Amino acid sequence: MRRLFKNATILTMTGEEPLRNASLVVAGAEIFYVGTEPPEGRYDETVDLSGKLLMPGLINTHGHAAMCLLRGYGSDLPLQTWLEEKMWPMEARFGAEQVRWGTALAVVEMLKGGTTLFADMYDHMDEVARVVEESGIRASLCRGVIGLGPEEERREKLAESVRFAEEWSGAADGRITTMLGPHAPYTCPPDFLGEFVAASERTGAPVHIHLSETAFEVEQNVRDYGARPVEHLDKLGLLDRPTLVAHAVHLTDAEIELLAERDVKVSHNPGSNLKLGSGIARVPEMLRAGMRPSLGTDSAASNNNLDLLEEIRLAALIHKGNTLDPLAVSASEALRMGTLYGAEAVFLAQKVGTLEAGKLADFIVLDLSAAHLQPQERINDVISHVAYSAVHSDVLDVYVDGEPVVRDGVCTRLDEEKVVARANEALAKILG
Numbered sequence: 500m501r502r503l504f505k506n507a508t509i510l511t512m513t514g515e516e517p518l519r520n521a522s523l524v525v526a527g528a529e530i531f532y533v534g535t536e537p538p539e540g541r542y543d544e545t546v547d548l549s550g551k552l553l554m555p556g557l558i559n560t561h562g563h564a565a566m567c568l569l570r571g572y573g574s575d576l577p578l579q580t581w582l583e584e585k586m587w588p589m590e591a592r593f594g595a596e597q598v599r600w601g602t603a604l605a606v607v608e609m610l611k612g613g614t615t616l617f618a619d620m621y622d623h624m625d626e627v628a629r630v631v632e633e634s635g636i637r638a639s640l641c642r643g644v645i646g647l648g649p650e651e652e653r654r655e656k657l658a659e660s661v662r663f664a665e666e667w668s669g670a671a672d673g674r675i676t677t678m679l680g681p682h683a684p685y686t687c688p689p690d691f692l693g694e695f696v697a698a699s700e701r702t703g704a705p706v707h708i709h710l711s712e713t714a715f716e717v718e719q720n721v722r723d724y725g726a727r728p729v730e731h732l733d734k735l736g737l738l739d740r741p742t743l744v745a746h747a748v749h750l751t752d753a754e755i756e757l758l759a760e761r762d763v764k765v766s767h768n769p770g771s772n773l774k775l776g777s778g779i780a781r782v783p784e785m786l787r788a789g790m791r792p793s794l795g796t797d798s799a800a801s802n803n804n805l806d807l808l809e810e811i812r813l814a815a816l817i818h819k820g821n822t823l824d825p826l827a828v829s830a831s832e833a834l835r836m837g838t839l840y841g842a843e844a845v846f847l848a849q850k851v852g853t854l855e856a857g858k859l860a861d862f863i864v865l866d867l868s869a870a871h872l873q874p875q876e877r878i879n880d881v882i883s884h885v886a887y888s889a890v891h892s893d894v895l896d897v898y899v900d901g902e903p904v905v906r907d908g909v910c911t912r913l914d915e916e917k918v919v920a921r922a923n924e925a926l927a928k929i930l931g
């Protein structure tokens with residue numbers, strides 16, 4: 500299948516300037532051409548994108564999709580209370596059905612908001628993978644493991660994490676990649692984390708873990724293990740593995756240097772960190788140290804949505820306010836965080852994250868006609884429009900692997916009405 504998208508404003512995310520009156524040619528799952536002089540030839544489909552913007556799909560690098568079922572439950576609590584008194588007791592009642600429909604609900608929301616790739620850490624991951632297969636989205640998945648139980652249970656969970664990573668890697672025509680998911684240094688004892696390091700060495704799977712999300716967690720780690728979480732993980736050899744850390748809010752200068760040196764990938768989750776009162780990550784310092792932090796929503800229970808455009812806007816705003824520096828995170832940097840740096844964070848930068856010939860055709864089309872995106876004269880910067888003004892309902896079409904998964908704001912492969920009904924039923928069942 501060859502498709503020509505023409506007359507668009509295109510943000511390739513390879514340079515600063517948008518291309519005007521530009522074209523994108525997709526052949527099969529790949530981008531064949533992007534620029535202003537499309538090759539002559541026959542196309543199976545030609546799409547006129549006058550008045551529209553075409554850009555790489557958004558990449559959500561940290562979340563727990565099935566927790567969509569817990570949206571609006573347990574709000575306004577700090578992380579530890581929220582987890583221990585609200586989330587974990589409810590999650591203990593989740594089975595495959597809750598994870599399946601909670602995840603489907605999340606995927607509908609993410610796709611419609613322009614997310615083409617999400618990273619997920621949860622239980623019953625076979626269900627999550629099946630939703631990814633069916634919906635057409637791309638995902639980096641790991642079985643999240645809390646290692647606070649008895650030895651036997653821990654061993655089973657680690658084995659399950661490895662089985663999942665090996666069995667699903669490359670599934671759904673390559674749309675699924677996998678990682679190992681020890682939940683956090685405060686839920687996985689050091690010897691257990693060491694076993695994840697060994698499993699990562701053996702399988703080649705990267706590690707996805709929560710890190711230094713709250714001041715409490717850092718103090719607890721010092722009390723329990725005599726080191727802050729970053730040093731703790733480094734001593735265990737975990738940071739020598741390809742690693743994605745979620746949050747990384749409470750870091751010292753030396754820790755930022757170390758994470759940069761180890762090429763550790765960060766998922767910055769501004770919405771969740773604000774809602775749980777965890778703090779504001781030192782993103783400007785990370786950028787100055789040469790790191791390329793990506794963006795995540797975390798779950799809908801702590802955010803309360805899965806809207807990457809909103810995280811881009813938050814990232815571009817909160818660090819200016821926090822540092823009193825309007826240059827702290829620019830609009831174009833925030834857009835890179837939501838696209839290219841996201842691809843790097845899930846180790847897929849060779850394949851997605853920018854629009855370039857040879858890369859996979861994961862892209863979105865935004866309608867620029869709404870009042871809140873005007874005017875569009877020479878002085879009005881389209882990058883600024885996307886970062887500060889665009890909202891999820893501006894997303895018209897979403898393509899993954901060159902195939903439309905959202906058209907005119909409607910999911911092509913998931914039935915939204917059915918997903919909403921089943922998600923509500925699945926939650927009702929466990930509430931009794």
Ligand SMILES: CSC[C@H]1O[C@@H](n2cnc3c(O)ncnc32)[C@H](O)[C@@H]1O
Nearest residue numbers: 563586620621622643644645682709
């Ligand atoms: C073991 S599966 C994942 C596990 O993570 C929990 N979770 C959700 N949000 C957060 C967060 O912000 N920090 C730490 N842990 C979080 C979720 O409830 C699952 O149990």
Ligand SMILES: [Zn+2]
Nearest residue numbers: 562709745797
């Ligand atoms: Zn999380």
